[in-house]
Amino acid sequence: MINKPSLPQGTRDFNAAVIRKRNFIFSTIKNIFEIYGFQPLETPAMENFETLMGKYGEEGDRLIFKILNNGLSNEKNIEKTKAGFEKLLEGKNSTDITERALKYDLTIPFARYVAMNHTKLTFPFKRYQIQPVWRADRPQKGRYREFTQCDADVVGSKSLYNETELANIYHQVFCELRITNYELRINSRKILAALAEACGGNEKMVDITVAIDKLDKIGIDKVKIELEERGLTTIQIETIEKFLNITGSNQQKILALHEMFGKNKLAAEGMQELAFVQNHAIPETNLVFDFTLARGLNYYTGVIFEVKAPAEIKMGSIGGGGRYDDLTGLFGVNDIPGVGISFGVDRIYDVMEELNLFPEDLQIGPKAIFFNMGQKEVDFAFNIMQNLRNHGIACEIILEEMKIAKQFSLAEKKNIAYAIIIGEKEIEQNYCQVKNLATGEQHVVVLENLVEFLGKMP
């Protein structure tokens, strides 16, 4: 009994039409990365499990796709396998069962790469990376188990100009994709740290940020309840509420924050960072200071970014990133600060599809197709076709005999621009009919001139 074939949950096949649209996004992003001086890097689909473990928080670890070791049932491994499995059942991980995992993002593998190669790299080192990543998350709208990230990171530079450049990359990419009303939210972890300090200490930072990050979604009252559940006192919650009530323009927000934190050093630094980015960057309609922005990943230390899709689309963030002081420290190489951003191509695709933003001329097939007017004619046309191909003109020939009407609809489905008809008469008199399939216009072209003719036609 043969089962119906299917795909693993959350994965997709991409047909030609989809790939052309995806490539449009990829090439737009890639070009701009290159213009800003970033160089490409690719890393393996899988990493050693230990490389990824513990880098994304508890929730993140749960979502890493683990790869089962080979040879588990091999006699000499069987004791180890059993012991390892016992550990798994206790909720622990065991390298006796899994030594490798699919990569979860591009940042940690990049940090691993930098740590491994830091003696050979020239700093500041700028790389971009466009590759699929995998997460064992439950799929839903805009969420896939296999999706592609486009990252750009600079390591070995503390300059805030990097943040500014990255903000401008976001702006330039989204303008080119015509997602003009995207929103780039930025915050600084230092401001959040200052808030945590004002609320009884750094160890409260995670609790506070996780809760206030949800303000948009669940509202102030529920945030307060969550803060209470997380052990914050009433006075501390009042402070946080005051913090969350800061609204207005970016300028007004800074003023209010200034008033609230006074001379607090961390807060002042954070505000300075945000102001710096704003002064060198993009329109305020796109750049929004958002002090509630936290971002889950623990390794961020300075400015953090998150890109929101246009408000009319219900979609999570379509990009994110931030500054990390010591990412490679996780791999034993200290003092390499960095900052990076990421584009979520799959979500950008969904947004563009919904807003109908893809250019119409992306769907191009071969330029010409030779109709089948009989076996002898095919034989003749084949050589003409090869000559076109040798001149770089994409074309094909219909090898099966079929009715003319069908040949036309076939050509149309393949998005082919021109039909070339060579029948008995044409062979005798050394010409062909070239029909523009979009307009219906038909030309008589002498065979010697066909390359030149098609070369000139759009």
Added chain:
RNA sequence: GUAGUCGUAGCUCAGUUGGUUAGAGCAUCAGAUUGUGAUUCUGAGGGUCGGGGGUUCGAGCCCCCUCGAUUACCCCA
């Protein structure tokens, strides 16, 4: 990991309180029509009703399990 909704032809969907052999439109194929895409007409093929089990004289419909899709939560791009 938790919860809701859904699953009938290639696609979009009908299908009565459970009742004969499960339907339509579109698409496909063949013919009218052996050198120009349309229209029209005629005909044809196509279904383990997601899968398994149960209740029943009888299940596409009711019950249980399971798989998949989708949406939301958690978290995230």
